[in-house]
Amino acid sequence: MKSKINAGILPGFGLTMGYTLAYLSLIVLIPLAALILKSATLTWAQFLQEVTSPRVAASYRLTFGASLVGAAVNSIFGVIVAWVLVRYEFPGKRLVDAMVDLPFALPTAVAGITLTAIYAPNGWIGKLLQPLGINVAYTPLGVVVALTFIGLPFVVRTLQPVLESLDPEVEKAAVSLGAGRWYTVTRVILPTLAPAWITGFSLAFARAVGEYGSVVFIAGNMPMKTEITPLLIITKLEQYDYAGATSIGVVMLAISFTMLLTINWLQSRTGLHRIH
Numbered sequence: 001m002k003s004k005i006n007a008g009i010l011p012g013f014g015l016t017m018g019y020t021l022a023y024l025s026l027i028v029l030i031p032l033a034a035l036i037l038k039s040a041t042l043t044w045a046q047f048l049q050e051v052t053s054p055r056v057a058a059s060y061r062l063t064f065g066a067s068l069v070g071a072a073v074n075s076i077f078g079v080i081v082a083w084v085l086v087r088y089e090f091p092g093k094r095l096v097d098a099m100v101d102l103p104f105a106l107p108t109a110v111a112g113i114t115l116t117a118i119y120a121p122n123g124w125i126g127k128l129l130q131p132l133g134i135n136v137a138y139t140p141l142g143v144v145v146a147l148t149f150i151g152l153p154f155v156v157r158t159l160q161p162v163l164e165s166l167d168p169e170v171e172k173a174a175v176s177l178g179a180g181r182w183y184t185v186t187r188v189i190l191p192t193l194a195p196a197w198i199t200g201f202s203l204a205f206a207r208a209v210g211e212y213g214s215v216v217f218i219a220g221n222m223p224m225k226t227e228i229t230p231l232l233i234i235t236k237l238e239q240y241d242y243a244g245a246t247s248i249g250v251v252m253l254a255i256s257f258t259m260l261l262t263i264n265w266l267q268s269r270t271g272l273h274r275i276h
Contacts, residue, residue, distance in 0.1 A: 032253065038246040050247045059229040062140055064255065066228075067208035070147035071155075075201045078155030079193070085156070086163040100157070103150045108213025115146055116218045138220030143228065146214045151204030158200035162193055195267050202263040209256055 042050065050056070085097055103111065119126045119136035126136060136142045166189070174184045190197075212230040219226040229252055236245035 035246050035249050039250045042243050047247050050244045051251045055223050056248060058224045059227050059232045063229040066143040066147050067205050069144050070151050070208050071201050071205035073148050074151045074155045074204045078152055079159060082156045082159040082163055086160055100153050104153050111214040112217035137218050140226060142218040143215055146218050147208035147211060150211055150214055151208050154203035154207060155200035158196050162196040166192055198263060198267040202260055
């Protein structure tokens, strides 16, 4: 009887693991292997020349730099948005909550056109910033704005369930024991949010690195200035330079994978510190 109970409703480990490996192979491993094999048609010298040219290096700096800045901005304001949605009741709360998911539902091309129209020199916000000498559209700042726009839901939706499970009585207990507001935030709330916070940051960053549609309109796509790496890959594909495109893709994959592994390691370390 005990073995039947432990067997559970789902199939055994062998069958489920087989399905898991087969599915991951078809969806993830085989396409990535094809990417690496295609780039292997170049010699090592050709590969290095392809992925380290000044134009490609400039696109790396813009793509990863803007992605990090956008994810960092979202990791700050995303906490505030999630906190307000969880802890406060106010008119129009459902509407605000639905607006958070708008970047999920909105086609990226539409988002790019909309942001460009708003932040262009003659746009609603752009014409207000123009006299201040701040140009958003067709500048690296515009890339950051677009990547911040598409990354916000990842942080908010990751933090919301954790905040909902965080009992407000814990904060009241800390205050009743003499803890100040800053101490309560840094020693009670933030340690609980840290794993989800890091997860939201990594998801927003990963999404931003591969973003194309919402950036290509507002960036202006000027080589060495506002050209992102995904656009450069598309340009090479249009020129039938498949080996060059896949080579850049392999470098993007390696950098992204390394950064995500580092973030996951930090997340696990944060979880261990919470347990101790």
